[in-house]
Amino acid sequence: MDNKKTAEKMPFWQLLQNSKIEIPIIQRDYAQGRPEQIKVRERFLNTLHNTLEFSQGIELDFIYGSQVDDTMQPLDGQQRLTTLYLLHWYFAKKANLLSEFKKFFKNFSYETRISSREFCEALVSENIDIDHLQSTDKLSEIIIDRPWFFLSWKNDPTISAMLNMLDAIHHKFYNIEQGWQKLTDTKLIQFYHLDLDNFGLSDDLYIKMNARGKPLTTFENFKALLEKQISVDNWEEKSLIPTEKFAYKIDNTWTDLLWCFRDENDLFDDGFLQLISNIYLITRTKKENIQQISNEPTLLMPGMFDKNSFDYLVQTLDSYSRVDFKQLNSSLPMMKYLHFKDINYENFFELIVKSEGITYPQRVMFFAQTSYLNINAKFDSDNFADWMRVIRNVVNNSTIDNDESFIGALGLVRELAQGSNDIYKYLSENSVISKFASKQVEEEGLKAKTIIVSMDNKQPIHQLEDTKFCQGRIKFALDCLATFDPTQLNKIRTNVVEKYFNANDITNDIRRVLLTIGDNKFYYYWGSWLYALNQPKRCLIANTEDLKKSLSEYNYYLKELTQLLVDNHPAEVIADYQIPKDMPNWKKRLIQEPGLLEKSKQHYVAISRDDSRCWLIPLSRVANSDEGRLLCEEVI
Structure with a gap:
């Protein structure tokens, strides 16, 4: 009906x-x-x-x-x-x-x-x-x-x-x-x-x-109406024994599951409704109702469910009722590397029940966790951790901020979940149909094939993934290797990433090294206009996140930078650099004079259209006035 x-x-x-x-x-x-x-x-x-x-x-x-x-x-x-x-x-x-x-x-x-x-x-x-x-x-x-x-x-x-x-x-x-x-x-x-x-x-x-x-609480209203709808629409087999029916489980088995999340009044209704709302959301393949329920879980109505989404709800609650949460929690050490605001939860079930303002990426991770439990009858800690790591890498390195991208991410997880019991084997043997986060998925496939060749390759890959800088994306480092070498990958992690890239900002010495690479124009990745001088405005890498994300489009800069720093200090790289005869003098000075870039606190410069000079902008912007122009130091 x-x-x-x-x-x-x-x-x-x-x-x-x-x-x-x-x-x-x-x-x-x-x-x-x-x-x-x-x-x-x-x-x-x-x-x-x-x-x-x-x-x-x-x-x-x-x-x-x-x-x-x-x-x-x-x-x-x-x-x-x-x-x-x-x-x-x-x-x-x-x-x-x-x-x-x-x-x-x-x-x-x-x-x-x-x-x-x-x-x-x-x-x-x-x-x-x-x-x-x-x-x-x-x-x-x-x-x-x-x-x-x-x-x-x-x-x-x-x-x-x-x-x-x-x-x-x-x-x-x-x-x-x-x-x-x-x-x-x-x-x-x-x-x-x-x-x-x-x-x-x-x-x-x-x-x-x-x-x-x-x-009545909203949850109590919802529960009673859903129970009636189950009866009217015949969603449960009449042969089910009473303890296997929805009405019994929601007042007993699943209540036990939620009991540890009760408030000071021994109530968990809000958390239970929030859980059910999010279980409903992760079944979506179209945009209908997503925005409303995302904004307000209490808008969820029993009439939004059909037989398939009801069956998924029952399957999911049953799966979480059976799982050993201690085993689940110990398999998610990479939780701390997710750049979410809520990182104090042991697992994504707890996050969904207790957190306020749940985001699309968090729901995707909850869906991944749930998919593993629903598909795999036997819980294997290592396989589960590998599966969650792959999805974490995708989530960390993609944009999931609206209904469309959320549905795309769910579709990818739904496809990959077929191989969640051995995700590296699955990725190494299968082509992925989903186009969501295709670059990161391609990288996950490359890493999977490397790990399948030898399990000794797994730890150095994971260790690099778990650095603050990489957060799952290590393609630039893999590109530095002619053939995969776990020892060399470890050197990249310790000698470059952890040494130079793990703070919130890179040093000006690293910026000076970047000026020695390729065509010496890495700053072209970002452009604007400085009206105070009526000249093009560029950025010499705003921060470490900028280095990772923006230069991914200009991968050879990051790749060569990494290769130069593996065995050399920035000062050594600069000392060995042979300055081209046709290099503008302002650029030579930025490379050779260590303190010059300190005058641009937020790393913005203006560069004349004929490339003959630059101006160091003290902050991110200056007033379009004589006073603003005088604040910019000209380098010729």
Whole structure:
């Protein structure tokens, strides 16, 4: 059964015109506007803002509810509905259209408390002048200051949260043009409205979800609805014994798995929902829903799952329930070499459950870890570590910062996972179809073939990969070897990489050596314009990261630099260099005078168009004035 076929797709304004919306007493207070929910609020508002600003439609997926007479009572979705209501109210006020559409705005009401219901009525009926507000003003202060506002209302958590949300909306959407038209004349923001009566659900679901008499968490709502969907869509074999069914496992086996991640109140609901959301995301092969769920895991709805993604969810949770986490943790020593902000976790399962603001690269690493566990019945520490290392090298040396690149990375991992039990053997024998990070994948294949020839080659390759400078990319070093020699590779690591490249910046002596290599124009990798002198502006390598990434396009500079330094000190290289007769004098001076480059603190220079002189720029930029020009020291 496809739930979307039984649901009606619509924007909020259509729902509000068609039916009354009443948040029932059984529901908890409005939470998205609470001060402590700033991250949740900001992520959701950012998604809505980007949708309106760039006219890129989104789906907020399912809003579940039951129809009572002419009123829809939402079981799940009240947070999104309330925020959308306040957003529509705000733009209607800005457009002076609230009185015209008053009857429709009165269709929205909170029944959780009398004060909440009265406040919603007052928002629509009473006078609130917001025409003169600036973006930095607080809309809540205007409302609280009105004579009809009861000070006791400030103690109502729903009203307090609504006021806070209105301030956030005013600040975020103040400069959006034609907001009302975009919300009501288009279908940019839509969801699926699912009538639970038509879906075959009854009041027992409400009872089950509220049996404790406490406000429901988003996870509890999600779990109950997913269990019902499993039953309705027949996703589980009827022959399954009770302890193998989803409903049992999520309350027992998988609860045990998450128990160590509970908070001070013995709750782990947020972490569990975040885990399930990310398991859903790593099954994606298309961009649908990725951005919304990435920004806000609570937007995940059971209706987004199909049979395949449900089966993957069960398989993954089962795999993590079986694995020995001590063995898993000890196999991931390379975690510390990942340039992620979160490096204090033992494994990627823990990172996904506990970390805030999970990134696309982190999800890819979680997918790699999960793929190994799902595919390989027997856990082998060495094979797992090799597999994770290869994916780490790819992730570290590629850009994964949007939906498209994320899907590309998932596709590559999905393809390579077939050989995750012996990734070096797989890479040495198979061509990779995926085009994602093709250069790094090609390098991984080259290293794999070298390792397969002799396992003695594995350690020096890994040691070089694990340097701060390389972080998995060692192609420049391999290019320095006519034939692979582990001893020579170790010399490159100790005599060059660890000695000269492992700090945040290279020394000016290294820059002077670079000026002796090839055509002596390595600085052409970067170009701009210095208006103060009206001359081309170049960079003599900004930092070590610049040396690694930017010169990868000019590999012979980095290759020759490495070869020169393996057996020689920079001073020796410079002393042995035979300066060409046609070399400009300014360049000779930079090479021969050790202290000259110290005058360019951030390593920027201007070079005349006829190459006859250069100017040392003290910082990254100077003012376009006589004063700025005088700060630049001319070298002739």
